[in-house]
Amino acid sequence: MSERVTISSPSTLALAGGSPVRSSFLPFHQPLVDADDERAVLETLRSGWLTTGPRTKAFEKELAAYTGAAHCVGVNSCTAALHLALEAVGVGPGDEVITSPITFASTANVIVHRGAQPVFVDVAPDTFNIDAAAIERAVTPRTKALIPVDFAGHPCDLDAIMSIGARHGIPVIEDAAHAIGAQYKGRPIGGIADMTCFSFYATKNITSGEGGALTTNRQEWADRISVMALHGISRDAWKRYGTEGYKHWDIIAPGYKYNMFDIQASLVRSQMNKMDAFHKRRVALKQRLDTGLSDCSEIALPSERADVVHAYHLYPILVRPERLSADRDTIMNAIQAENIGIGIHFRAVHLHPFYADTFGFRRGMFPVAEAYSDQTISLPLYPRMTDQDADDTVAAVRKVLAHYRR
Ligand SMILES: Cc1ncc(COP(=O)(O)O)c(C=O)c1O
Numbered sequence: 001m002s003e004r005v006t007i008s009s010p011s012t013l014a015l016a017g018g019s020p021v022r023s024s025f026l027p028f029h030q031p032l033v034d035a036d037d038e039r040a041v042l043e044t045l046r047s048g049w050l051t052t053g054p055r056t057k058a059f060e061k062e063l064a065a066y067t068g069a070a071h072c073v074g075v076n077s078c079t080a081a082l083h084l085a086l087e088a089v090g091v092g093p094g095d096e097v098i099t100s101p102i103t104f105a106s107t108a109n110v111i112v113h114r115g116a117q118p119v120f121v122d123v124a125p126d127t128f129n130i131d132a133a134a135i136e137r138a139v140t141p142r143t144k145a146l147i148p149v150d151f152a153g154h155p156c157d158l159d160a161i162m163s164i165g166a167r168h169g170i171p172v173i174e175d176a177a178h179a180i181g182a183q184y185k186g187r188p189i190g191g192i193a194d195m196t197c198f199s200f201y202a203t204k205n206i207t208s209g210e211g212g213a214l215t216t217n218r219q220e221w222a223d224r225i226s227v228m229a230l231h232g233i234s235r236d237a238w239k240r241y242g243t244e245g246y247k248h249w250d251i252i253a254p255g256y257k258y259n260m261f262d263i264q265a266s267l268v269r270s271q272m273n274k275m276d277a278f279h280k281r282r283v284a285l286k287q288r289l290d291t292g293l294s295d296c297s298e299i300a301l302p303s304e305r306a307d308v309v310h311a312y313h314l315y316p317i318l319v320r321p322e323r324l325s326a327d328r329d330t331i332m333n334a335i336q337a338e339n340i341g342i343g344i345h346f347r348a349v350h351l352h353p354f355y356a357d358t359f360g361f362r363r364g365m366f367p368v369a370e371a372y373s374d375q376t377i378s379l380p381l382y383p384r385m386t387d388q389d390a391d392d393t394v395a396a397v398r399k400v401l402a403h404y405r406r
Helices: 035-047 053-069 078-088 107-111 132-138 158-168 219-228 239-243 262-272 277-295 328-337 352-358 367-375 387-404
Strands: 071-075 096-099 116-119 142-146 174-175 194-197 212-217 315-319 376-379
Touching: 035 367, 053 071, 053 212, 053 262, 071 078, 071 219, 078 107, 078 132, 078 142, 078 174, 078 194, 078 212, 078 219, 096 107, 107 116, 116 352, 132 158, 142 158, 158 212, 239 367, 277 315, 277 387, 315 367, 328 376, 367 376
Parallel strands: 096 116, 096 142, 174 194
Antiparallel strands: 071 212, 194 212, 315 376
16 A cells, blocks of 8 residues: 555645644744843832943943953944944044954944945854954955954954954954853953954843943043943043032044943843853753754754854754755745744845945855855754754754755
């Protein structure tokens, strides 16, 4: 008797009308906010002081201590931190800033906001972090800053990048949006580069909904950034309506409205208390995904170097086109149809219309980044996930790969 495959066979893709691996959708990300976080925010709401004030200042001290940096400035996003960092080092029209094409829009956009030229270079084929040798080749007399990105939470090659920066007198502004809690050669991210920018956006390893921070050892940059984050008005302007009574303030430069405020600060401080527990859970889930997918030759799993503590912000797999009869987008849609949320981090920035049209970037310029950009799918990885959620993710990926296997 021949076996009859019916529409309800567990191997029929949900995309083709079969039953999905899960009956309910697993979101790509959900923040973990608990009763302590709620209490911290409520206390601030009841305190009589909502905007930038004592809680923001306390957070800045705590993050500086955690990262080992001398100074920290809380801001309202990592984008703001990156923008202010470029302003502080004097990047302007005619300057070039080198960064990675495998990053979020804002890493490149802030270079354009300063009127400077983004210079992309290719990434390394194991971590997909910016390739230090490619940076070296791209440096010109007009290079005013380097912005390496700790992609997915894996610290970039900081020794090599810092040494290029030092040799040419170019500041290194690390985009550590993914990398709070990560370490490079035993040192926390945030205390190594000239400036480090963090994100506390809703999907990040710790969150304040929206938020960011910048750490540095240089007092003059920290001072400039504090001023420029709050309209360019004189330092400690947040005290101007405080208990010490009204004081005049001066505009010393046309700054921005980028300040962190105390509601945000109270949430992110409370989240910081759970950073180690969150990281432990990310490690366990990452290992569960690794174990469940390690024999799938149709995909490559994320790899990491021996000298880092990875923040495991993302879990990007790469589909191998030579082993599959479908492209990345088809695989991605099929996994989502199984009720598993996915993300794409990132389609290479230089191929986006604005960057290609404005600066003449073309496919073929950065082959490692482009292949990555075409093949990557991020699977869910966050502390709120249960073991079952991770197992469902594995089951969905395996089901889809089995269907499209060549
Ligand atoms: C690599 C990278 N840099 C910068 C940012 C910007 O962070 P924010 O949303 O806090 O401005 C993000 C946000 O997703 C990011 O992924």
